[in-house]
Structure formats: structure tokens, C-alpha cells
Amino acid sequence: MSFLMLERKDRGVCVDIELYRSNKNLSDDLVDSIFEKAVSGKTLIKNRRTLTIDYVPEKLPFRDEETKTIAQTLAVVLKGARPSNLLLFGKPGTGKTAVIKNVVQRLHQKAKDLGIEVTVPFVNAKSANTGYKVLYEIAENMGINQEEEKKLQVHFTGLSMGEATDRILDFIQKKKKLHVVLIIDEVDSLVERNGDDILYNFTRANEQISGGGFISLIGISNSLTFKDKLDPRVRSSLSEEEMVFNPYTVEQLQKILADRAKLAFNDDVISSAAINLCAAMAGRENGDARKAIDLLRVAAEIAERERLTNVEEKHVRLAQEKIEKDTNHEVLKNSTTHTKIIILAIMKSKNGNTGEVYDIYSSLCNNAEHEPLTQRRITQIISELDQLGLVSSDVVSKGRYGRSQRIKITVPTLTIREAFKDDPSLSTWDLVD
DNA sequence: GCTCCACCGGAAATTAGGGTGG
DNA sequence: CCACCCTAATTTCCGGTGGAGC
Missing domain, CATH: 1.10.10.10 (Winged helix-like DNA-binding domain superfamily/Winged helix DNA-binding domain)
Structure with missing residues (x-):
């Protein structure tokens, strides 16, 4: 029931096109780089993992406030109380998911040290695709399907939404002191497809659960107008607390990239001009850090393939083109x-x-x-x-x-x-x- | 001003496919 | 076996609508 395990699971089911593409490149490049290494005896990249999308850094620059507030909100779990529901807003690549994952990882550690059991199912509503699948993922994450009694399991289809929800709540009920902090990434896409029924049921669930268990909800949304689509009741209870992640400025992106580059590359491999260009280009796209890091990685891969010993601005430009071309190609091919x-x-x-x-x-x-x-x-x-x-x-x-x-x-x-x-x-x- | 083309785009219904509980 | 659940793609139905031309 560790968070790491859940995370891996989440990665497994992800169908996000971008992710798919980069994972694919990753394995291609792995092979490439082995060959490359054999030829040249050295590589540009020292730690490739730090440039992937789901790498969560130890420390997130410029997000101290957010990290602190979330940590404070969740901390009450350690005293056995229910944390407020929380709603995070922000454009893609502003660090919402990273901050949450970071805090939760540490929360888990702390809880373990103190011998407190906390369950933190993490679902990405967008890659889950359907409302029912979201429920299924939650159930899976919580270990409901390890129940011996078949009648308590949540199957991957066939049940009604209500039935599935009830089973999840029953599970919490039955386990008595189950403390659940449910994180739903990209909730906005869930609401768009299925309305707010699921959220409504979960926010209301605490009234039905007796015996010390509880469930808190953390929603992560890309769209700032997401709240308008919710029923007032759901809205008020879901956003007991909320927080907006502002886009990074170009200067901040530069710092983030520079930090990341230190982890990822060997010394003096990447020019600061190249980093600044990545930051500038991503800055134009709403300060999307993910995009910036993507650019950096692809640029490095291009340079690596040419067997160069450093990454220059032109590689960043090439990377920009390649990313665009690859996404289009992927979409077209799979339509x-x-x-x-x-x-x-x-x-x-x-x-x-x-x-x-x-x-x-x-x-x-x-x-x-x-x-x-x-x-x-x-x-x-x-x-x-x-x-x-x-x-x-x-x-x-x-x-x-x-x-x-x-x-x-x-x-x-x-x-x-x-x-x-x-x-x-x-x-x-x-x-x- | 008023008309009326050639569509737009929302909503509900249908079809087909995969499953469940009793 | 039967009634019923959920999804996804597509069809059916239909109430708009900007503006050239009368």
C-alpha cells in the first residue's frame, strides 16, 4: 500500500499521448545510448530519469508556499483527524501534481514512522477515461479487490455507479479506522464527462461513515473555471480549501531547468544559452515547466545522437520541431x-x-x-x-x-x-x- | 429591414459490446 | 435466463444564425 506502488500503477494505465510518446522515445533512446556509449565511451546524460515527466524532485523551487500549505492541511491526518478537502488549480506544467506527490510521499513516510495507517489513492481522471474506471482505479488502489468476499469487490465493469461507490464506502466503513485521502488529478475532465455525481457521493460520504474512518478529497484541475460546473453543494464542500498555482515566469523556468540539468547532465555539457532558450520557449506557452523539461531532454537526445559533447541552442530549436512533428505523427497514425x-x-x-x-x-x-x-x-x-x-x-x-x-x-x-x-x-x- | 441559405452545434436516442446479480 | 449497468460511437432531431442580396 505504499505510495510508490500506486504511482507505478498510475503510470501503467496512462494513455496520455504525450506520455506515450515520451516513454516510447525513452526506450528507443536507451538502446541508442547504449550503442552510443560503446562507440564514444561517454555520454551527455548522466541521469535520464530526472528528465522524465513523472520524476518528482526532492524539492520544488518556487513552490514553497504551496508545499507548506498543503502539508499543513494534510498534517492533521497524523493526529487521526480528517483534513479539509482541497482543490488545486493551475495551468498544465505549473507543478500541481508534483507538489502533491511530493507532499504525499513524505506524509506516507511520516505516517509509517508513527505507525499510522493512511491510504492515499491517486487517480488520474483523464487517463482513467470514464467515470466508472475512476471508481475502479480507486477501489484497486485501496486494495478492495483483495477482499475474499467477491460481493465486496469492485469489478471492472457491470456494476452500477452507485453500487461501486457503495462498495468503496462500505470498505472504509468495515475497516473501521481507515483514513483515506483521495487524490483525483484532472478532476475537470471527470466532471465534464460524468457530471459531479461521483464527487457528490464522496464529499457526502463522511456523513455515512461511522466508526472513526473518513475520506478527504483532493482535486487537481487544469481549468480555472472548473468550479462553475459543479453543483453548489459539491462546490462548497469540495473547496473547503483551495489554491491556485500560477505559471512559472521565464526566470523561474531558467532556475528550474538549471537545477534539473545539474542532476541530469554531466558537467558543462549544456550551455546556459540553451537552457535559457528552453525557458523562453516554454514561457511563451503559459510557463509550462513540463514542456520546458521535455525540450531539454529531446534537445539532449538530438545532440547525443549526433555524438556531440554539448547541447547548443540549435538543438533546442530542432527539439521543438521534433516534438511537434512526433505528436502530430502519433495522432494522425492512431486516428x-x-x-x-x-x-x-x-x-x-x-x-x-x-x-x-x-x-x-x-x-x-x-x-x-x-x-x-x-x-x-x-x-x-x-x-x-x-x-x-x-x-x-x-x-x-x-x-x-x-x-x-x-x-x-x-x-x-x-x-x-x-x-x-x-x-x-x-x-x-x-x-x- | 427582412429573408433565407447552408450550415452550426446542443441534446437525446440508438446501436453494439462487455458484464453483473439474483 | 432475465433485467439492468456502463461506455463509445453515431444518428436523429432540431432550434439557431451572420449577412448578401432583394
């Missing part, structure tokens, strides 16, 4: 056949208005002997592509001649061609022109 056909249709269309794209799409479908989807569905898929940044679309009104969208591909044709070339369901003639 459904219909989505691919739609992209082809958009490429073939002249003005990119909906009707035209839909006509081209339908005829492509007929050629390939695919049943075409409805136009409604197509607009939906297009707007999904828009959100992924593969396509840009804005509505234009042409007065008399109706309203439509102007849809344009924002990815190089080459990237698309490369991503699609392995798909057997697209005939080759679709790809020309």
Missing part, C-alpha cells in the same frame, strides 16, 4: 479510418467549406467501400481535429449563400503522408496530390 479520410478530403478540397469537404469525403468513402458517416458526425470530428491543432477552422457567413466553416490543414503534407502510408484501408491513390 480512425474515417478521420483519415476526412483529412484527405480536406486536403483535396479547394475552399474547405463543409459541404465541399463532405461531398469529397462521401465519394472517397464510396470508392473505398466504406459506409460514409453523417455530416453531423463529420463536423464533430473536424472540431476535434481543430482542438488537436491539426486543422484550423472558423465559421464564415457568406450571407445569401449560407454559413460554413473555412477548414484548413495546419500540418505539412509530408507528415500526413508519412503517417498514413502504412494504413492498408487507404488505397495509395488517395494519397497522391
Whole structure:
């Protein structure tokens, strides 16, 4: 029931595209670097793990206040009392998850020393995908499924939401003094998909639990407007305390990167100009530290591959391109056949208005002997592509001649061609022109 | 001003697939 | 076996709507 174990589990189920990509690169590069090392006898990178996304540093610069407050809030657990529910807000890459994980790790240690049992299930609502899966993950994390009695387990499907929730609460009840601090990362995506029922049940749960057990909730949200979507009752009880993580400034990012670089690289391998450039580029994207560290890692990997002995600014620029290209490639490659056909249709269309794209799409479908989807569905898929940044679309009104969208591909044709070339369901003639 | 095109985009319903408890 | 649960993708239905042209 250690936190580390839970963390690994969380990593295992993660389907985040970015994570997936970087993990993949990681193993590729591992092999590369072994070869590289054999050839040159030395490497740039001394500790690769410190550049991965889920590495939690010992100390988080510029987050002392936040760390302290959270620690104070959670500390009451050590006295057997229920901590306030807590809501953390902040843009991606502002250190929310890192701070929480850091504090929880230490809390666990302390609790262990004192012989107090605290259960801290950690769920990422986004990678869990569905509301039910969130419950399942929680149950799994809490060890409910080790129960001998089958009737108390939470299966991965088949139960109703209410039943699953009840079983989790019963478990807490039965174990008497179970102290639970439930952390839900990216709660906003949970609420968007399933409403706030689950949160409601958990916030209310303490009234039903008797015998010394309790459950506290920590929600982590990327969206600052998330609270508006909650039912007032849930809102007030969930945010007994709340905290906003502000984006890092460029100067702060520089410091963070410099610290991290010390851990990750051998001495004098990376120029401060390169670090500053990483910071500047990530700074433009809302001060996203994750992005900055990503850039640093990829830049180093590029330099390493070229067998250079240090990382320069140009590698950072190359890294930027590579990251973008890889994400696009991954998304394109893994999209459904219909989505691919739609992209082809958009490429073939002249003005990119909906009707035209839909006509081209339908005829492509007929050629390939695919049943075409409805136009409604197509607009939906297009707007999904828009959100992924593969396509840009804005509505234009042409007065008399109706309203439509102007849809344009924002990815190089080459990237698309490369991503699609392995798909057997697209005939080759679709790809020309 | 008013019309009316050619769509947009929300909401509910349907379909299909994988499971459960009694 | 039957009633019922959950999800995901898609269809069905339908109430808007910006602005060129009358």
C-alpha cells in the first residue's frame, strides 16, 4: 500500500499521448545510448530519469508556499483527524501534481514512522477515461479487490455507479479506522464527462461513515473555471480549501531547468544559452515547466545522437520541431479510418467549406467501400481535429449563400503522408496530390 | 429591414459490446 | 435466463444564425 506502488500503477494505465510518446522515445533512446556509449565511451546524460515527466524532485523551487500549505492541511491526518478537502488549480506544467506527490510521499513516510495507517489513492481522471474506471482505479488502489468476499469487490465493469461507490464506502466503513485521502488529478475532465455525481457521493460520504474512518478529497484541475460546473453543494464542500498555482515566469523556468540539468547532465555539457532558450520557449506557452523539461531532454537526445559533447541552442530549436512533428505523427497514425479520410478530403478540397469537404469525403468513402458517416458526425470530428491543432477552422457567413466553416490543414503534407502510408484501408491513390 | 441559405452545434436516442446479480 | 449497468460511437432531431442580396 505504499505510495510508490500506486504511482507505478498510475503510470501503467496512462494513455496520455504525450506520455506515450515520451516513454516510447525513452526506450528507443536507451538502446541508442547504449550503442552510443560503446562507440564514444561517454555520454551527455548522466541521469535520464530526472528528465522524465513523472520524476518528482526532492524539492520544488518556487513552490514553497504551496508545499507548506498543503502539508499543513494534510498534517492533521497524523493526529487521526480528517483534513479539509482541497482543490488545486493551475495551468498544465505549473507543478500541481508534483507538489502533491511530493507532499504525499513524505506524509506516507511520516505516517509509517508513527505507525499510522493512511491510504492515499491517486487517480488520474483523464487517463482513467470514464467515470466508472475512476471508481475502479480507486477501489484497486485501496486494495478492495483483495477482499475474499467477491460481493465486496469492485469489478471492472457491470456494476452500477452507485453500487461501486457503495462498495468503496462500505470498505472504509468495515475497516473501521481507515483514513483515506483521495487524490483525483484532472478532476475537470471527470466532471465534464460524468457530471459531479461521483464527487457528490464522496464529499457526502463522511456523513455515512461511522466508526472513526473518513475520506478527504483532493482535486487537481487544469481549468480555472472548473468550479462553475459543479453543483453548489459539491462546490462548497469540495473547496473547503483551495489554491491556485500560477505559471512559472521565464526566470523561474531558467532556475528550474538549471537545477534539473545539474542532476541530469554531466558537467558543462549544456550551455546556459540553451537552457535559457528552453525557458523562453516554454514561457511563451503559459510557463509550462513540463514542456520546458521535455525540450531539454529531446534537445539532449538530438545532440547525443549526433555524438556531440554539448547541447547548443540549435538543438533546442530542432527539439521543438521534433516534438511537434512526433505528436502530430502519433495522432494522425492512431486516428480512425474515417478521420483519415476526412483529412484527405480536406486536403483535396479547394475552399474547405463543409459541404465541399463532405461531398469529397462521401465519394472517397464510396470508392473505398466504406459506409460514409453523417455530416453531423463529420463536423464533430473536424472540431476535434481543430482542438488537436491539426486543422484550423472558423465559421464564415457568406450571407445569401449560407454559413460554413473555412477548414484548413495546419500540418505539412509530408507528415500526413508519412503517417498514413502504412494504413492498408487507404488505397495509395488517395494519397497522391 | 427582412429573408433565407447552408450550415452550426446542443441534446437525446440508438446501436453494439462487455458484464453483473439474483 | 432475465433485467439492468456502463461506455463509445453515431444518428436523429432540431432550434439557431451572420449577412448578401432583394
